[in-house]
Amino acid sequence: xxxxxxxxxxxxxxxxxxxxxxxxxxxxxxxxxxxxxxxxxxxxxxxxxxxxxxxxxxxxxxxxxxxxxxxxxxxxxxxxxxxxxxxxxxxxxxxxxxxxxxxxxxxxxxxxxxxxxxxxxxxxxxxxxxxxxxxxxxxxxxxxxxxxxxxxxxxxxxxxxxxxxxxxxxxxxxxxxxxxxxxxxxxxxxxxxxxxxxxxxxxxxxxxxxxxxxxxxxxxxxxxxxxxxxxxxxxxxxxxxxxxxxxxxxxxxxxxxxxxxxxxxx
Amino acid sequence: xxxxxxxxxxxxxxxxxxxxxxxxxxxxxxxxxxxxxxxxxxxxxxxxxxxxxxxxxxxxxxxxxxxxxxxxxxxxxxxxxxxxxxxxxxxxxxxxxxxxxxxxxxxxxxxxxxxxxxxxxxxxxxxxxxxxxxxxxxxxxxxxxxxxxxxxxxxxxxxxxxxxxxxxxxxxxxxxxxxxxxxxxxxxxxxxxxxxxxxxxxxxxxxxxxxxxxxxx
Numbered sequence: 001x002x003x004x005x006x007x008x009x010x011x012x013x014x015x016x017x018x019x020x021x022x023x024x025x026x027x028x029x030x031x032x033x034x035x036x037x038x039x040x041x042x043x044x045x046x047x048x049x050x051x052x053x054x055x056x057x058x059x060x061x062x063x064x065x066x067x068x069x070x071x072x073x074x075x076x077x078x079x080x081x082x083x084x085x086x087x088x089x090x091x092x093x094x095x096x097x098x099x100x101x102x103x104x105x106x107x108x109x110x111x112x113x114x115x116x117x118x119x120x121x122x123x124x125x126x127x128x129x130x131x132x133x134x135x136x137x138x139x140x141x142x143x144x145x146x147x148x149x150x151x152x153x154x155x156x157x158x159x160x161x162x163x164x165x166x167x168x169x170x171x172x173x174x175x176x177x178x179x180x181x182x183x184x185x186x187x188x189x190x191x192x193x194x195x196x197x198x199x200x201x202x203x204x205x206x207x208x209x210x211x212x213x214x215x216x217x218x219x220x221x222x223x224x225x226x227x228x229x230x231x232x233x234x235x236x237x238x239x240x241x242x243x244x245x246x247x248x249x250x251x252x253x254x255x256x257x258x259x260x261x262x263x264x265x266x
Numbered sequence: 267x268x269x270x271x272x273x274x275x276x277x278x279x280x281x282x283x284x285x286x287x288x289x290x291x292x293x294x295x296x297x298x299x300x301x302x303x304x305x306x307x308x309x310x311x312x313x314x315x316x317x318x319x320x321x322x323x324x325x326x327x328x329x330x331x332x333x334x335x336x337x338x339x340x341x342x343x344x345x346x347x348x349x350x351x352x353x354x355x356x357x358x359x360x361x362x363x364x365x366x367x368x369x370x371x372x373x374x375x376x377x378x379x380x381x382x383x384x385x386x387x388x389x390x391x392x393x394x395x396x397x398x399x400x401x402x403x404x405x406x407x408x409x410x411x412x413x414x415x416x417x418x419x420x421x422x423x424x425x426x427x428x429x430x431x432x433x434x435x436x437x438x439x440x441x442x443x444x445x446x447x448x449x450x451x452x453x454x455x456x457x458x459x460x461x462x463x464x465x466x467x468x469x470x471x472x473x474x475x476x477x478x479x480x481x482x483x
Contacts, residue, residue, distance in 0.1 A: 062268075064275065065268045065271040065272060065275065066268075068268075068271040068274065068275060068325075068326075069268060069271050071325065072270070072271065072274075072325045072326055072327060072328075077302075077343035078300060078302075078343065095323060098317060098319040098320075098321070098323050099317050099323065101299075101300050101319065102300075127320070253268060254268070
């Protein structure tokens with residue numbers, strides 16, 4: 001999965017597709033809520049090793065610019081405590097680690113231990129050790145005290161969470177007053193033409209690339225489907241506001257294929 | 267929207283590649299570790315934030331437009347913030363000129379000047395052995411011969427250019443005097459000055475005579 005990601009829980013209420021209280025979606029399928037987390041986990045277990053290369057192949061490297069934009073909007077500075085949620089293989093963590101310096105701390109959290117291991121190995125190979133902690137955590141029930149972090153980022157992870165409302169509330173709880181949440185996630189292209197091209201790419205080409213590079217077409221089919229099931233820009237904005245975040249804004253990137261939502265806790 | 271990020275990624279990649287080519291720059295980079303330098307160029311819609319650690323990370327902060335602009339500027343944690351125009355950028359390579367540029371109003375500096383000077387020195391004192399870098403790909407012999415040939419070519423070219431300039435100057439001034447020499451120009455200027463003084467004196471004398479005539483009548 002790739003510019004697809006991680007996992008953190010399961011989703012419910014604001015979803016675009018109707019679903020019963022016991023069911024949620026897994027791509028276009030309706031599955032038992034209790035089963036989604038393990039099904040998502042299987043997907044990421046399967047793609048962890050090829051995750052970085054697939055991100056580059058599928059997004060033609062643009063995911064690096066999306067992540068850069070996220071960091072540029074984070075306001076991170078020396079001494080800050082940052083939670084990189086569903087941090088996968090640690091792209092954001094690496095940069096945050098250098099920005100916050102020895103007086104700050106970055107926590108790389110992911111629900112999937114395979115992804116966490118790949119991330120930890122990668123960061124250690126880069127010599128990033130002193131100010132990074134690794135935590136296997138479910139975004140719906142973050143294992144941190146209230147008001148712990150100056151910044152929380154979740155890049156391409158919220159989509160895979162079972163109960164997104166619960167996860168957003170959990171993030172709000174652990175964020176310090178004055179802190180901010182940044183949600184980088186696939187969204188809805190703003191133009192119809194782009195939407196058609198994007199559909200053709202993600203439903204026809206993407207699974208084939210996944211099969212070719214990662215030998216795992218099904219996981220990439222799930223990726224494309226899960227993107228379509230994810231709340232679009234304004235819906236996610238409302239969800240963040242409902243969770244308590246203030247001054248919530250979003251920026252469409254690459255024609256709305258991806259959007260960066262930002263909200264503050266005061 | 268992502269142009270700023272593309273720019274900052276390019277700058278970051280270039281800077282870090284250059285730093286890697288000079289192992290001796292590490293102590294200078296270490297002195298800057300933990301510091302941040304923000305550079306705003308008037309002509310660009312972003313500020314670049316240079317974050318120093320064991321490498322240099324570069325962020326693009328929006329400088330104009332959108333709600334985040336003033337916010338991003340206000341929340342910038344840079345130890346030093348430089349604002350200047352593109353034309354002044356080249357002069358920054360000499361860190362001793364920074365004070366002079368501030369006095370001339372060409373550069374606005376807010377914060378610790380040592381960070382700006384440290385970054386300027388870091389880049390100016392880069393000592394990259396390009397021959398050694400090339401030898402990693404081609405082997406020592408080819409690299410040495412290539413650089414010797416390039417050096418010889420530039421030396422010869424420089425000599426030829428100087429010779430050509432000399433010859434041109436001789437042809438222009440000597441046989442047919444198409445152009446004048448420097449001393450002839452100076453002499454002409456002196457003559458003009460002398461003539462101007464003489465005409466001023468004449469004017470004064472005429473004025474005096476007119477005044478006398480008016481008094482007599």
